[in-house]
Amino acid sequence: MANQNSLPLHERIELRYTLHKVIEFIILFLLLSLLVHRLLSFNNHGFAWLIAFLCELSFTLNWVITISNKWNIVEYKTYPDRLLQRVSKHELPPVDMFVTTADSKLEPPIITINTVLSLLAVDYPTNKLACYVSDDGCSPLTFYSLSEASKFAKLWVPFCKKYNVQVRAPFRYFSNNNATFSSNDSSEFKQEWTLLKDEYEQLSLKIEDAVGNSIPFDVSQDFAVFSNIERNNHPTIIKGNVFCQPTFDEILAPPLVLWENKEGVSDGLPHLIYISREKRPKHPHHSKAGAMNVLTRVSGLMTNAPFMLNVDCDMFVNNPNIMLHAMCTLLGSENETKNAFAQFPQIYYDGLKDDPFGNQMVVLWKFAGHGIAGIQGPIYAGTGCVHRRKVIYGLSPTDTKTGERYPNIGSGNVEMLKTFGTSEEFTKSAGDALQGNTERENMSSKSIEAAHRVGECEYEYGTNWGIKVGWRYGSTTEDILTGLSIHNKGWNSIFCTPNPPAFLGCAPTAGPDSMTQQKRWATGLLEILLSKNCPIFGTLFGNLQFRMFLFYFWVLSWGLRCIPELCYAALPAYSIITNTHFLPKVSDIYTTSLEYFTVHSSKIFTSWVVINFFC
Numbered sequence: 001m002a003n004q005n006s007l008p009l010h011e012r013i014e015l016r017y018t019l020h021k022v023i024e025f026i027i028l029f030l031l032l033s034l035l036v037h038r039l040l041s042f043n044n045h046g047f048a049w050l051i052a053f054l055c056e057l058s059f060t061l062n063w064v065i066t067i068s069n070k071w072n073i074v075e076y077k078t079y080p081d082r083l084l085q086r087v088s089k090h091e092l093p094p095v096d097m098f099v100t101t102a103d104s105k106l107e108p109p110i111i112t113i114n115t116v117l118s119l120l121a122v123d124y125p126t127n128k129l130a131c132y133v134s135d136d137g138c139s140p141l142t143f144y145s146l147s148e149a150s151k152f153a154k155l156w157v158p159f160c161k162k163y164n165v166q167v168r169a170p171f172r173y174f175s176n177n178n179a180t181f182s183s184n185d186s187s188e189f190k191q192e193w194t195l196l197k198d199e200y201e202q203l204s205l206k207i208e209d210a211v212g213n214s215i216p217f218d219v220s221q222d223f224a225v226f227s228n229i230e231r232n233n234h235p236t237i238i239k240g241n242v243f244c245q246p247t248f249d250e251i252l253a254p255p256l257v258l259w260e261n262k263e264g265v266s267d268g269l270p271h272l273i274y275i276s277r278e279k280r281p282k283h284p285h286h287s288k289a290g291a292m293n294v295l296t297r298v299s300g301l302m303t304n305a306p307f308m309l310n311v312d313c314d315m316f317v318n319n320p321n322i323m324l325h326a327m328c329t330l331l332g333s334e335n336e337t338k339n340a341f342a343q344f345p346q347i348y349y350d351g352l353k354d355d356p357f358g359n360q361m362v363v364l365w366k367f368a369g370h371g372i373a374g375i376q377g378p379i380y381a382g383t384g385c386v387h388r389r390k391v392i393y394g395l396s397p398t399d400t401k402t403g404e405r406y407p408n409i410g411s412g413n414v415e416m417l418k419t420f421g422t423s424e425e426f427t428k429s430a431g432d433a434l435q436g437n438t439e440r441e442n443m444s445s446k447s448i449e450a451a452h453r454v455g456e457c458e459y460e461y462g463t464n465w466g467i468k469v470g471w472r473y474g475s476t477t478e479d480i481l482t483g484l485s486i487h488n489k490g491w492n493s494i495f496c497t498p499n500p501p502a503f504l505g506c507a508p509t510a511g512p513d514s515m516t517q518q519k520r521w522a523t524g525l526l527e528i529l530l531s532k533n534c535p536i537f538g539t540l541f542g543n544l545q546f547r548m549f550l551f552y553f554w555v556l557s558w559g560l561r562c563i564p565e566l567c568y569a570a571l572p573a574y575s576i577i578t579n580t581h582f583l584p585k586v587s588d589i590y591t592t593s594l595e596y597f598t599v600h601s602s603k604i605f606t607s608w609v610v611i612n613f614f615c
């Protein structure tokens with residue numbers, strides 16, 4: 001039997017889909033034949049023929065890129081058991097977990113707290129975890145819900161661990177189990193289950209009441225900071241202790257501490273911190289990217305974990321071993337100089353059957369995802385991703401010795417201050433992170449003051465935040481831009497697909513919501529394509545592989561693909577009105593059997609492609 005310590009923590013398995021590849025090439029051949037047929041008979045036809053040719057040319061280009069995207073289908077297998085045999089629990093690295101929420105009406109607090117509870121309950125030493133919740137809505141409701149949830153967590157987390165619960169978002173867990181116990185369940189379990197279900201129902205009721213405006217909290221005390229403020233115009237609110245605790249006390253708001261794991265025990269609860277960054281109407285806030293950068297800095301001062309997991313508030317943990325799966329791909333010296341981040345696929349619960357609006361991105365995750373896993377790795381999708389802090393701080397794989405990039409790392413170093421801003425405490429923590437020093441000193445009053453400062457909207461002026469470090473500004477799809485900047489440096493990423501799926505999230509289920517979301521995505525993607533961040537520059541001047549460029553081009557030009565599709569769809573109507581035709585006539589077709597085969601198959605194929613890929 002092989003020594004457990006010599007077995008790999010993850011394996012890359014290349015899947016051969018030979019039949020698929022043959023079919024893909026036949027389709028390509030048919031498309032090319034159609035193009036050739038059109039070119040050869042250009043003189044006998046008019047405008048409709050030309051438009052049809054241009055549309056089909058773009059479909060063919062799209063198909064070539066699709067073949068490239070799916071050429072090396074790769075699956076990663078991760079082995080958390082081997083990891084636990086190799087390192088003891090206290091040797092596992094700390095992880096900071098970020099949850100973003102922006103609007104307590106569109107993103108109900110009950111959903112956000114379920115995400116937070118599922119994160120607090122993951123199977124990982126709790127003294128290695130800190131959960132930071134960013135509230136861009138500066139909503140007392142969100143804060144109230146979190147504070148109530150933190151009390152419930154004291155029962156929920158031990159319960160999940162004791163009974164090895166799989167789905168650790170209570171709304172999902174209790175809706176799945178509908179009070180049906182199996183004959184193997186102990187009476188102790190049944191008792192605790194019933195107690196927990198009652199507690200969760202009470203928690204939900206409290207939050208529902210609060211949403212219904214019968215606000216149960218006392219605005220003169222803990223919640224006074226939220227009175228008389230507007231969500232887009234609120235000062236740096238200084239707020240003391242909320243529920244418990246000492247050393248993180250008096251830390252801003254932003255941030256407020258809900259729960260601190262004071263004893264540093266591995267089976268207690270992780271830290272839970274609420275942050276609402278400063279907002280002013282005249283200062284750009286850079287949406288989610290801005291929130292992520294504040295989270296990065298505040299967490300840098302408080303816990304400075306070398307890894308950061310981020311999730312949208314509506315994506316709960318569905319597999320309690322996610323951290324261990326991610327660590328299997330990120331730990332070890334080889335991975336450290338190769339893999340920048342581990343991305344889990346986005347999978348949705350209760351989505352519409354057959355994804356009629358295409359916003360569950362099945363093609364992207366199921367097919368293209370495994371395809372690019374075989375090139376440089378998946379794109380960063382904004383949620384369900386574990387990043388290395390030092391990569392977010394701008395390190396490239398070749399900066400093996402951090403000193404080469406930031407000589408004289410230290411709080412007074414001019415380059416560090418220009419890059420990371422004028423907070424000496426923060427630049428010191430960034431220096432520690434870049435050098436791999438994960439030891440944290442207790443927070444002093446100076447660092448508490450610094451945590452106030454790094455949450456202010458003027459902090460980033462004149463620094464490299466959003467440009468060279470942190471989440472990148474300049475696109476509403478900040479995730480794609482940030483991932484692209486990482487791949488440009490030559491980093492790889494890993495597509496982590498454990499079973500059961502790591503996270504489950506919500507996708508819009510109505511047409512208007514889907515259209516708003518897709519308009520935002522299309523705009524954000526074009527903002528990248530038409531800017532100096534266009535991936536072609538990454539291939540020409542950086543370390544982005546050519547096929548990776550093709551993939552990014554395919555993603556970024558997604559919004560433009562509607563133009564040939566719409567034109568092609570309008571051609572039959574145009575042909576009827578003008579009494580012309582754009583498809584070869586039957587009499588033309590029989591001239592050669594090749595043409596016959598080509599044209600008919602292409603028509604079928606085109607309809608198939610339009611239905612399967614563009615609808």
Ligand SMILES: O=c1ccn([C@@H]2O[C@H](COP(=O)(O)OP(=O)(O)O[C@H]3O[C@H](CO)[C@@H](O)[C@H](O)[C@H]3O)[C@@H](O)[C@H]2O)c(=O)[nH]1
Binds near residue numbers: 311383477478
């Ligand atoms: O000013 C803002 C705007 C948004 N968010 C948060 O960002 C996340 C994503 O925003 P959402 O409006 O839900 O966008 P989606 O289109 O659903 O999100 C997808 O697309 C985004 C942009 O590409 C990515 O950031 C997300 O991770 C990805 O799930 C949510 O948690 C929001 O609360 C903020 O924190 N501040």
Ligand SMILES: [Mn+2]
Binds near residue numbers: 312314
């Ligand atoms: Mn969303």
